[in-house]
Amino acid sequence: MPAIEVQRQMLPMFGSPNQGARFYNPELPQTEPFVPGHRTCAGCGPSIQYRMTSKAAGDNTILVGPTGCMYVANSSYLCTPYNVPWAHTQIGSAGSFTAGVAAAYEAMIRKGKWKGPFPNIICEAGDGSASDIGLASISGALYRNHDCLIICYDNEQYANTGIQASSRTPYGGMTTFSPPGKMVPEAKTLFPKDLARMMAAGHPHCYVATASVGYPIDLMNKVRKGLNHKGAAYMMIYTPCQKGFVYETPRSIDLGRLVVECGLYPMWEWDPAKREFDYSFRPGSMRPVSEYLKLQGRFGHLHAEHIATLQKFANAQWKMMGVELPDALLWAADAKNLSDMAAADEAVAVALTV
Amino acid sequence: MATETVKKKKVRINGCVASAQAAKYADVDVITAYPIRPYTATMIALAQMVANGELDADYIVADSEHSQLSIAHGASSSGARVFTGSSGVGVQFAYELYSPISGTRMPVQMMIADRTLDPPGDFGSEHTDALSTRDMGWLMGWSCDAQEAFDNHLLGFRIGEDPRVLLPQMVCQDGFFVSHITTDVELPDTGQVKEFLPPYKHPYPLDPRRPVSHGPQIMPEQGPPLQLERARAMEGAVPVIEQAHEEFAKIFGRKYDPWIEEYMTSDAEVVxxxxxxxxxxxxxxxxxxxxxxxKVGLVRLKTIRPYPTDRVNEVLSKFAVVGVVETNLALGSVSSGGVLYAEVCGALYESAKRPLVLSFMAGMGGEAIVLKEFYWMTQKMLDAKKRGKIEKRTHWVGFEE
Structure with missing residues (x-):
């Protein structure tokens, strides 16, 4: 029996005069593969992302959910927010389980056991799964180039288990595994793993992009580009966590913009055809990191020198993207010009609210 | 390309290749491989079959055994027939996945060619690798030669994929003693396999046209009914296993007792x-x-999960002494020796006429159990019979007079 050719669908891009604009876009599909009624926190960044992603993908979609908030808080037995097929997998199995789904559809369509266009296969892995325990499984799936999109919804911590540091937790970020104290006033001493770049560098045949919930149209277009790409695609998406970052609930989208405006979350795409990074995304304004940090309890313990360290880190990211630094940002990288966030004692009080 | 039609024929192959042939005859859709001796030879054979176009399957070289099993899980959840395998520490590396695969009721098939666990690094066969997963909800049994291995793979798919069962299967064979010893194996006609093994059809696959959620989070009070359901699936497999073996005999002409092989037991006193x-x-x-x-005989256990408790009771109660040959390590266990002792004694507890039970630690590290050692063990059993009681529960064969 001759092999049956696998048909693939192509999703159109959403038009928008300004990628960062927040306005009603009439092109958005009505479909809601991820419906309300789940148990995530008010203002939950990952679930806002989940809705945007699944809306962009549409109904011919299969979702894979490794253990994390988007498993535990979303899927409650006998009640499910997923209007498309969804499967839980182990936290370390993000890439591998997804690869299995993709391989099954390749084989079943080819052998005439399943008829229809190849489904969108999307894995929603938290940063703990994506940057730590499931890193090898995701690398394996990208390397083997299964036709799927693997998303790291990056809330910069293990949030589901009660806010522990992951290798995506930023320098200075307080978590229950990286608390500030006399010996470690800055709390987390390590800088985050440059995860998306690592994936682009190691798997250059894949479409790789970073995105943020602050820029919904950009995020959804990148999801569609990733799905349209024949082969594996990877996205790392900034999704603030109100519970772990300790901020006012309605400010999730604001944080999603500020993190980009402060240079702490570079937005880029890796073009697998040209084999180059596209750094053309520019936020509406550039700001010092303190404007982002001061909204979050997790940075409440930082001293001037730590804020300066983070500003230097942000400035390096701007340079990497080819952006010329305004004097204000150079000035903000000098601890002499900055003031402490709070005293260490107060930081402990903040920690108790986590 | 579909599997080539092959008329029934005799070939000389080892256990690993017999397993690969079985996967080919079952027309598996997805194969996940990761190298570790001795089972690797199965995956080497399958890679060549796929390369030659003899088998149309997605052959995936995974990045670890953990990934191997979760790829298998994902593929099986989507409706594909899946074949995987491992040995020794590889079986352990994938440990996390055994319960989720049986819990979601995905009939993944895994071939095991046993290998001793580390330390020390040892290629030899010991059953500890697969036995350590025995309570994870997988159907499990050992083959004693390549033909039986081939047959057990086909039986495994048939039983595990039965909608009344839907459980994964571990089809085990001893490393080297089966996996690498070449014997005559009869390969069937593809028509026979088609008759015996219907296509895999999971009732609730991940299909965009019929959305389902697999494996959502539960509250503690929702746990007991789900666990009971899984336990019942294992118990419910018993009649399906027996039926499958009967049909297998009709179609292929080889009749196996699915639970126990008895050899020279009709007048045996010790076994x-x-x-x-x-x-x-x-x-x-x-x-x-x-x-x-x-007057010595042999009782060979063919299926350890589901465990044929009543059958073991009924069969072993006929004898005066039972010598359990472990080939596995259960440190600090009931007998301070192996796993099988407790399985045997548990089955015999309700017997009105309990035999004496000895545990023999033999074949450890994958060493062959030579004839001389079987003679020695027989003598120990006869001594116990004569004395009317055991000298001690566990004998490390080769370390005692």
Whole structure:
């Protein structure tokens, strides 16, 4: 029996005069593969992302959910927010389980056991799964180039288990595994793993992009580009966590913009055809990191020198993207010009609210 | 391309290749491989079959055994027939996945060619690798030669994919003693396999046209009914296993008792109880001991999960002494020896006429259990019978007079 050719669908891009604009876009599909009624926190960044992603993908979609908030808080037995097929997998199995789904559809369509266009296969892995325990499984799936999109919804911590540091937790970020104290006033001493770049560098045949919930149209277009790409695609998406970052609930989208405006979350795409990074995304304004940090309890313990360290880190990211630094940002990288966030004692009080 | 039609024929292959042939005859859709000796030879054979176009399957070289099993899980959840395998520490590396795969009721098939766990690094066969997963909800049993291995793979798919069962299967064979010993194997006609093994059809696959959620988070009070359901699936497999073996005999002409093989037991007073390839040596040893007047026989366990408790009770109660040959390590266990002792004694507890039970630690590290050792063990059993009680529960064979 001759092999049956696998048909693939192509999703159109959403038009928008300004990628960062927040306005009603009439092109958005009505479909809601991820419906309300789940148990995530008010203002939950990952679930806002989940809705945007699944809306962009549409109904011919299969979702894979490794253990994390988007498993535990979303899927409650006998009640499910997923209007498309969804499967839980182990936290370390993000890439591998997804690869299995993709391989099954390749084989079943080819052998005439399943008829229809190849489904969108999307894995929603938290940063703990994506940057730590499931890193090898995701690398394996990208390397083997299964036709799927693997998303790291990056809330910069293990949030589901009660806010522990992951290798995506930023320098200075307080978590229950990286608390500030006399010996470690800055709390987390390590800088985050440059995860998306690592994936682009190691798997250059894949479409790789970073995105943020602050820029919904950009995020959804990148999801569609990733799905349209024949082969594996990877996205790392900034999704603030109100519970772990300790901020006012309605400010999730604001944080999603500020993190980009402060240079702490570079937005880029890796073009697998040209084999180059596209750094053309520019936020509406550039700001010092303190404007982002001061909204979050997790940075409440930082001293001037730590804020300066983070500003230097942000400035390096701007340079990497080819952006010329305004004097204000150079000035903000000098601890002499900055003031402490709070005293260490107060930081402990903040920690108790986590 | 579909599997080539092959008329029924005799070939000389080893256990690993027999397993690969079985996967080919079952027309598997997804294969996940990761190298570790000795099972690797199965995946080497399958890679060549796929490369030659003899088998149309997605052959995936995973990045670890953990990934191997979760790829298999994902593929099986989507409706594909999946074949995987491992040995020794590889079986352990994938440990996390055994319960989720059986819990979501995905009939993944895994071939195991046993290998001793580390330390020390040892290629030899010991059953500890697969036995350590015995309570994870997988159907499990050992083959004693390549033909039986081939047959057990087909039986495994048939039983595991039955909508009344839907459980994964571990089809085990001893490393080297089966996996790397070449024997005559009869390969069937593809028509026979088609008749025996219907296409895999999971009732609730991940299909965009019929959305389902697999494996959502539960509240503690929702746990008991789900666990009970899984336990019942295992119990419910019993009649399906028996039916499958009957149909297998009709179609392929080879009749197996699915639970227990008895050898020279009709008048036996003492018997060996074991799994897998050492049964072959045991048969020869028994012939020799019989010539010297010892009434010794063999009871070989063929399926350990689901465990045939009543059958073991009924069969072993006939004898005066049972010598369990472990070939596995259960440190600090009931007998301070192996796993099988407790399985045997548990089955015998309700017997009105309990035999004496000895545990023999033999074949450890994958060493062959030689005839001389079987003679020695027989003598220990006869001594116990004469004395009417055991000298001690566990004997480390080769370390005692």
């Amino acid at each position: 060996f109880f074991l799994q897998g390839a050492h049964g072959v040596t045991a048969r020869y040893a028994i012939q020799h001991m019989r010539q010297r007047g010892a």
